[in-house]
Every structure is written in C-alpha cells, then in structure tokens.
Amino acid sequence: MTAVAGRLSVAFAPMPLEDALLLRAALRAAGVRWRTVPVERCDVLLGTDPAALPRTPSDKVIRIVAGPRRASAPDIRFLDRWPHTGQLADTIAQGQRAANSPFGDVARAAVDASPTSVDAWLAHATHAGATGQRLQIDGTAGPIAWIDATANAGWVAPAVATALPAAMSDAALSARATAGEVPADALRCSMAHLLWAIALGRPWAVDELNLERHRRLRLKRWPDFGSLERRDTFLRVASQLIREPTSLDHLLAAHPARQADVLALLAGCRLCGWLDVTETFDKDAPTRRDAPARGPLHAAMGKLRRALGMGSHG
Amino acid sequence: MTVLNEPARPLSRTQRYVLEQFLQALVDRLNGAEGAILATADGFPAAFSGVLDEGMQSRLAAVISSLSALGEAAGEQVAAGPLNVVSLQYEARQIQLIAMRGERSDYVLAVLARPDLLLGNSLWALRECAAQIIAALKP
Amino acid sequence: MNQRDYKIVFLGPMGAGKTTAISAISTRPPVATEVRNTDLAAHGKASTTVALDYGEVALDDGGTLRLYGVPGQSRFSFMWPMVGKGALGAVLLVDATRADCLSGLDPFLDAFDSLFRASRAVVGVGRTDEPGSRQADDVTAHLAARGLAAPVFSVDVRQRDDVNLLLDVLFVQIEAQADTLRMEPAP
Numbered sequence: 001m002t003a004v005a006g007r008l009s010v011a012f013a014p015m016p017l018e019d020a021l022l023l024r025a026a027l028r029a030a031g032v033r034w035r036t037v038p039v040e041r042c043d044v045l046l047g048t049d050p051a052a053l054p055r056t057p058s059d060k061v062i063r064i065v066a067g068p069r070r071a072s073a074p075d076i077r078f079l080d081r082w083p084h085t086g087q088l089a090d091t092i093a094q095g096q097r098a099a100n101s102p103f104g105d106v107a108r109a110a111v112d113a114s115p116t117s118v119d120a121w122l123a124h125a126t127h128a129g130a131t132g133q134r135l136q137i138d139g140t141a142g143p144i145a146w147i148d149a150t151a152n153a154g155w156v157a158p159a160v161a162t163a164l165p166a167a168m169s170d171a172a173l174s175a176r177a178t179a180g181e182v183p184a185d186a187l188r189c190s191m192a193h194l195l196w197a198i199a200l201g202r203p204w205a206v207d208e209l210n211l212e213r214h215r216r217l218r219l220k221r222w223p224d225f226g227s228l229e230r231r232d233t234f235l236r237v238a239s240q241l242i243r244e245p246t247s248l249d250h251l252l253a254a255h256p257a258r259q260a261d262v263l264a265l266l267a268g269c270r271l272c273g274w275l276d277v278t279e280t281f282d283k284d285a286p287t288r289r290d291a292p293a294r295g296p297l298h299a300a301m302g303k304l305r306r307a308l309g310m311g312s313h314g
Numbered sequence: 315m316t317v318l319n320e321p322a323r324p325l326s327r328t329q330r331y332v333l334e335q336f337l338q339a340l341v342d343r344l345n346g347a348e349g350a351i352l353a354t355a356d357g358f359p360a361a362f363s364g365v366l367d368e369g370m371q372s373r374l375a376a377v378i379s380s381l382s383a384l385g386e387a388a389g390e391q392v393a394a395g396p397l398n399v400v401s402l403q404y405e406a407r408q409i410q411l412i413a414m415r416g417e418r419s420d421y422v423l424a425v426l427a428r429p430d431l432l433l434g435n436s437l438w439a440l441r442e443c444a445a446q447i448i449a450a451l452k453p
Numbered sequence: 454m455n456q457r458d459y460k461i462v463f464l465g466p467m468g469a470g471k472t473t474a475i476s477a478i479s480t481r482p483p484v485a486t487e488v489r490n491t492d493l494a495a496h497g498k499a500s501t502t503v504a505l506d507y508g509e510v511a512l513d514d515g516g517t518l519r520l521y522g523v524p525g526q527s528r529f530s531f532m533w534p535m536v537g538k539g540a541l542g543a544v545l546l547v548d549a550t551r552a553d554c555l556s557g558l559d560p561f562l563d564a565f566d567s568l569f570r571a572s573r574a575v576v577g578v579g580r581t582d583e584p585g586s587r588q589a590d591d592v593t594a595h596l597a598a599r600g601l602a603a604p605v606f607s608v609d610v611r612q613r614d615d616v617n618l619l620l621d622v623l624f625v626q627i628e629a630q631a632d633t634l635r636m637e638p639a640p
Binding site: 190221222224225226227235236239240242243295297298300301303304305306307308309310 | 459478510511512513514516518572577578581588589590593597602603604605606607608613615617618620621622624625626627628629630631
C-alpha cells in the first residue's frame, strides 16, 4: 500500500509516449490516487529529461525525472532504476514529506550570498530556475552576469564581456535570484560559458568541489574548448577522464604541478553537468608519480607540435 | 588545350542529343573504342556513348574529372602549362581524356578503348571530337 | 611514405573549410584541385574540390607532416579511402549554418568509422556564432546517437590557432592511447 498521501495532481513533461504510459501504469500499480493536470496546477511533475522539465509556479512541486541521477540538478528527484518503476510511489512520498518539513528544501532557501562551493552554485542556479527567476551574479561594480537555468541561457554585462573569468574572481562576488529583466545591452551567451567562467575565475579547494576523493569520475563529453577557455593540462585531463574513470585523488597525483588546473576543470565540468560520478572507487591510494616515461609516440607528437608552432605539454 | 566559350547554362535536350551523336561518331571512327563520355569539370556526366549503365556513367564522370584535376595540379608543380591530355594504360583497357577549358564552362572528354587501340589514333580522334563540340556549343 | 612522415586527413562536406584549414597551417601554398561548381543549387560556392587538397609542414628531423583534404561531395567518395589511407588521424569539419549540417556528417562517419572508434578523430564546427546555426552540442549529440564520442569544438578554420587546437587534441588522444597501453590494468 502506497505511503503517498491524498489525491495528487500530476503533470507530465514532454516525453516519449511509451514512457508516459509506463509512469501512468506505475502510479496505478502503486495504488496512488491521482489525476492529470496542466503544469500550472500540479503537485507532482514527471519527466524523463531534466532539461525538458517546464517551470513550475511553486517550488513545492515535487519534480521527478525517470532516469539516472544528475549531479547538477539538486532539486530534482530521480528514479535511478528506471525503467523499473517500483520506487516511484516512495519517491513521491519522500517529496511530500520534504515539502511539508518546517526546514523546507535546501534549494528553496533564500539566497543572497557568495556561493563558496560547486554545490552552492548549483543550488543557487536551480533554485532561481525552479522559481521562474534568473540568477544574477553581482560584483563590486554591479551586475556581472545572469543565468537562466531553465532556458539554458546566459547574459553578461558588456563591461566584463572580454574579461569574464577575471570578473568572477571579484572578492565581493554574490548571487541572487531575480525576477527582473536582463538589461537590454547585456550580451547573450550560453549558460555553459558563464558556468565555465565561474569555474576558472577563482582557485578551488578540494572540499569545495563536493566530490568524494576516491570515487571514480568520468567525463560524459568533451568541453567545447573552441569556445571555452582552456589551460595547460585541460586537454590531457579531459582526454583521460573520457577514456577511463579516475578518482580525484589519482588525478591530483598524476598532475602534481597542475593541481589548480585539475580542480578548475573539474569544477567547470561539474557545474556544466558533464561529470559523471561512478559507483566505483579506487582501491589503492594514489602514489605521487614522476612524469611518465615518454615513448616514441610521445616524441613523435612533440615533433608535430613543434612543427605547428604549438607549446609543449608538460 | 582546347578552348571553349559558352554560357554556363545547363545543356538542353537538343544539345545533349547533338553531343551524343558526336560521341557515337568518335566511337565508330576508332576501331577498338568501347565508349566515350563528356563530363563537366566538377564531375557530372553531360553526354555518353557506349554500353555503360547510368550509374557507371556517373561514377566515370566523377573519376575522370578528378583525374583531369590531378593532371592539372601535377602540371602546376612543374610549370608545365595547362593540361592537354591524360592517358591511362591498363592491362585490359585504356582511357584517354582531354581537358576542355573555357571562359565559364569546363569539360573533360574521355574515350574508353581496348588496349590495342593506337594512342595516336585515339588522341587525334579526341581532338577532332572536341573541336566539333566547341563548334556546336558556341552560340 | 618516408618513415619520418605523418599524414592527417581533413574530412567534411563541401564548403566546410577543409581547403582553408590546410592552407592555415601548411608551410607552403597547398596543392588544390578546385574547379568551377556547376551545381549552385546544391551549394552556392563558386568552386569545388574534385580530387584532393594537399599541404605539408616540415618537421625538424627532415620528415613531413602531410595534410590531405578529401573532396566533400559524395560523388567523389571513391577518393576518400585512397586519400585517407595510412592517416594518423582525421579532422572532420562541418558548417553549422547548413540545413544538412548533421546528416551531412554521416557519409564521413561511415567511411572513417574505424578512425572515430579508435579515438583518432576530432570535429570542428564552423560558423556557430551565426544566427540560427547549429551548435557544437548538436553535433556532439548526433555523434552520441551513433555511438561515437569524438571531441567537438567550435572553431574558425581561418585562424591557425583554431586549426592547431583541433590537431592538439588529436595528438592528446593518441598520446592517451599510448599511455593506456603502457599502464598496468586497473584493480
């Protein structure tokens, strides 16, 4: 018997018909009393793609995505075992309990502060998006940028457009949700562009990445280094993380002279939702490695780089 | 190089018919020729005479345009001047192609023949056919 | 080919920038086989490559980095295996403003599937800053739908630095493969 309380008003985000039928069947099988309503009046919003979840008028709406957990969506609950639907009713019940808790949802906390960790930035952005607002990032001299997490869009103040990562290193940086309009002269950019600037704008401490040190990480895709700023080591670390899941500790040990770059890359990839946290751990503690022995292939690549006028890779 | 001046309009049905007659005459004249093809320099078939199917005609048109362009590029490397002829001798066949370059339209004319056809005969017939094509396509 | 020589092949539909990319980094003016384009309905470009592009970069040991560009139109696809034979890696270029931007990649992904699956290919997407154009993310998704995961970057191949970026990540991928082969198996 389901622990879901009362009769639910459920909205379905755009999704394949077969997925919608599966979710409806799961609700019936769990004995949930429910009816389908438009998004504007729902208690529960079901979807299969976090990016396709529409805005809800209230941040008390329980947002559930049928699919694997995404680190960049803290205010969404995931059905990790999809297409198995046995956890749907329990997930709804958990959402109901959280919504009625006197402490509320962490993401609903009013924010008007300087985020100090990746999770804090993500919470700020998603809170703003969930409440139909934009996240405004302010510096000493005024607004720097705006993020619309729902529309995957960003804007940057013209004064800082050509020095964006540096602007994000402002000591007085703060972020707040705002329903106000973006100034007409703000320059449009992608949300990833801004999140990347946040990542590269300041040095990161390991704890601020909110990653377990021994859990293996995998990059889901290459960052577009054609449009995103890159540093020495970024290409190499990205290539490694795509090919083979590696823990934070092992990455830092593999690049002892470039740890700041490694942390900046991971912060950027976490903020942009490109980093997968796997279920596996490194069994061995990392050992500090000397630079790997260079074989003939490395020598050949070095020769090609020199001929093309590129810098060498450390 | 055979010079050709005509507008870069698509060939009309009449023009294609006339061209096919010229190509047929080329094949008939040459004892040992199996087919002839006129292709645009960018690889589209313009006219054909012979026994190849439409698919093969299209592929052959693309191939001979590439050959002509490679021949032109080779000549540039050694300052040889514009390309005239490319001759390919195989075990079972031979192909000769002639570049026809104009103000707005470029073509490649090629003949496909048995290996025993004398090269001189083939080239002479190709040049004569090219001249006929020029005369026919002038406005 | 001399043992000290290396070959990289540039792929992509007509107008994607293969000839331009090779020109941006070639030590000498590249060999081109461009002729007038008579099919302006298919593409408005005045000229088209009908055989190959060829450029080269001198190496400090006397060898040569040979840069080959394939003709982009499918009727010249017979040239692709010949031009691509023995290539160290491939650079696939695409014009993000084309309506067939994504589907136009498929013939090249098919023909050079082995290079892509061996992580020896990178993709450069041009003109992503023009209104209504596709983005690098769209190309990434298209590759992912085909089970491929090559690096995809927004580039302007008129800029030498952007062409170098594509080649740099190609080299990084090749080095990463070599490192993986030399490493002990993960526990």
